[in-house]
Amino acid sequence: MKLGVLTVPLQAMPAEEAFAYLSSIGVEAVEIGTGGYTNDSHLKPSEYLGNPAKIEEYKAMLKKYNLEISALSCHGNPVHPNKEIAEGYHNVFVDTCRLAQMLGVDTVITFSGCPGDCEESKRPNWVTCAWPNEYGEILEWQWNEVLIPYWKKAAEIAKSYGVKKIAFEMHPGFCVYNPETLLRLRKAVGDIIGANFDPSHLIWQGIDPVAALRELKGAVYHFHAKDTRVDKYNTAVNGVLDTKSFTDLGGRSWVFRTVGYGTDTKLWKDMISTLRLIGYDGAVSIEHEDGLMSPREGLEKAVAFLKEIIISEQPAAMWWA
Numbered sequence: 001m002k003l004g005v006l007t008v009p010l011q012a013m014p015a016e017e018a019f020a021y022l023s024s025i026g027v028e029a030v031e032i033g034t035g036g037y038t039n040d041s042h043l044k045p046s047e048y049l050g051n052p053a054k055i056e057e058y059k060a061m062l063k064k065y066n067l068e069i070s071a072l073s074c075h076g077n078p079v080h081p082n083k084e085i086a087e088g089y090h091n092v093f094v095d096t097c098r099l100a101q102m103l104g105v106d107t108v109i110t111f112s113g114c115p116g117d118c119e120e121s122k123r124p125n126w127v128t129c130a131w132p133n134e135y136g137e138i139l140e141w142q143w144n145e146v147l148i149p150y151w152k153k154a155a156e157i158a159k160s161y162g163v164k165k166i167a168f169e170m171h172p173g174f175c176v177y178n179p180e181t182l183l184r185l186r187k188a189v190g191d192i193i194g195a196n197f198d199p200s201h202l203i204w205q206g207i208d209p210v211a212a213l214r215e216l217k218g219a220v221y222h223f224h225a226k227d228t229r230v231d232k233y234n235t236a237v238n239g240v241l242d243t244k245s246f247t248d249l250g251g252r253s254w255v256f257r258t259v260g261y262g263t264d265t266k267l268w269k270d271m272i273s274t275l276r277l278i279g280y281d282g283a284v285s286i287e288h289e290d291g292l293m294s295p296r297e298g299l300e301k302a303v304a305f306l307k308e309i310i311i312s313e314q315p316a317a318m319w320w321a
Contacts, residue, residue, distance in 0.1 A: 001275065001310050003303065004029035004070045004283035006224070009295035011041040016061055018042060023065035025303050029283040030067050031222075034099060035092040036076030036110070043072070045095040048102070055102045070283035071107040071167065071196070071222050072096050077174070079150050080124060081116030089113070093154065097161040106164040107221055109196045112176035112185060115146040126173050128241075147175050148188045155192045167196035167221040178207060179215045186219060194221035198287065199271060203228040203263065204240050204254040210270050217278040225306060226287040227262030230254045249291050258290040258298040260305045269309050276311050284310055 005027050010018040022030065032043045048054050062068065074096040076089030096108050114124040117138040127135045127142075151166075158166055168176045168185070176182050179195075186193040197220050199209035213220065230240070235253045242253040249255055259268060272284070284306060288298040 001272070001281055001312055002028040002068070002070070002283050003306055003310055003312075004031055004285035005299060005303075006031040006033070006073065006285055006287045007042050008033050008039045009288045009299060011039045015042040015058075019061060019065045019067055022299075023067060025300060026307060027303065028067065029070040029285065030062070031071050031073055031109070031283065031285045032069060034072050034074045034096040036074045036089055038073045038075045043099065045092070045099055049095060049098055052102070059103065069103060069105050070285055071109045072100050072103075072105055073109040075109065075111050075169065077111060077113040077124065078154070079113035079115045079146050081121035082123075086113075090154070094157055097158045097163050100163050101161040106162065107167055108158065108163050108165070109167045109169060109222055111171055111174045112147065112151070112168050112181075114174045115142045117141070124173075126175075142175060143184075147185065151185060151189045151193070155189050158192065164192065165194055165221040166192055167194050169196040169198050169201070169224070171198075171201050172205065178202070178205065179212050182216065182219065191219075194219040196222040196224060198224035198226055200224070200226040200228040200256055200262070200287075200289075204230055206240065209267070210274050213271065213274045213278060220275070220278065220280045222282060223275060223280065223284050224287045225259050225284050225302060226289060227257045227259045227268075228254050229257045229262040246291060255291060256289040258288060258293055258302045258305075259286070260301070261290065261292075265305075265309070268305075272309050272311055276315075 005022055007018050007030050033039050034043050034045055074092045076092055078086050078090040078093055080086040093110060100108055114126050117125040127139050129135050168182060170177050170182055176185055182195050195216050202209050202212055231253055238253055240253050244252050286302045290298045
């Protein structure tokens with residue numbers, strides 16, 4: 001495994017400055033945003049598509065700092081009920097696949113997206129209840145009429161540009177938010193679909209990330225190192241479904257934290273070991289969204305934490321067996 005970072009928290013720095021800094025603190029791989037919900041300050045498709053010379057300069061810059069690209073990230077909602085919005089996210093996805101081909105990257109990260117509840121909808125409708133019965137009807141329409149058909153076509157586009165892995169971040173608010181929904185879409189579309197496994201979104205749902213990793217053996221295509229702190233007092237009163245602003249750090253039922261500040265070290269060691277157990281040997285990519293820490297402090301604490309627990313070498317022969 002290699003220690004990686006999603007570079008978005010360093011968006012105020014030019015790409016080369018960010019790469020030099022990350023290399024200096026021991027980072028080996030970078031995950032780079034290309035648009036959508038993900039900031040594209042370090043790789044704007046409009047500046048690089050159709051410009052092989054700039055692509056070669058970018059590759060040389062990465063080589064200069066001994067960095068590789070683990071994935072390109074273009075989180076968005078290409079099945080948004082507003083057709084104009086959906087088209088915008090779709091175009092970013094296609095442009096990201098084109099960039100991936102030029103850069104020799106085989107993994108693109110995004111969200112599954114979430115449609116509305118019918119053709120006339122204006123906003124997404126994330127269903128969380130089985131009753132009243134119309135919620136089930138909405139789900140069937142979303143999956144069978146919108147989500148599966150869209151991703152079947154999008155997968156073919158991705159393949160045409162050499163993308164081998166579309167890694168969905170399982171995120172509440174979108175149709176794919178847990179292992180069951182990820183595997184449902186993978187079964188319908190094919191094994192180009194897998195997970196960008198981010199435990200932070202699973203922890204607050206009450207999902208055991210180690211059990212989830214085992215369930216997704218063979219379908220984990222990328223890994224985000226981000227933690228969540230569940231506030232036992234606020235959760236005891238209001239549960240985990242929380243629509244308060246992320247700036248309300250003391251009032252929310254849960255908040256994102258840098259690794260080791262949300263759950264204990266044992267859980268992170270178990271996750272890293274389980275990644276090795278299920279055959280994952282890619283990047284462990286830090287996504288820093290801790291409201292209590294600056295970008296530099298949060299990243300550096302995460303790097304120091306993960307350096308102690310990441311498994312970077314292949315296992316030795318079992319001489320004792």
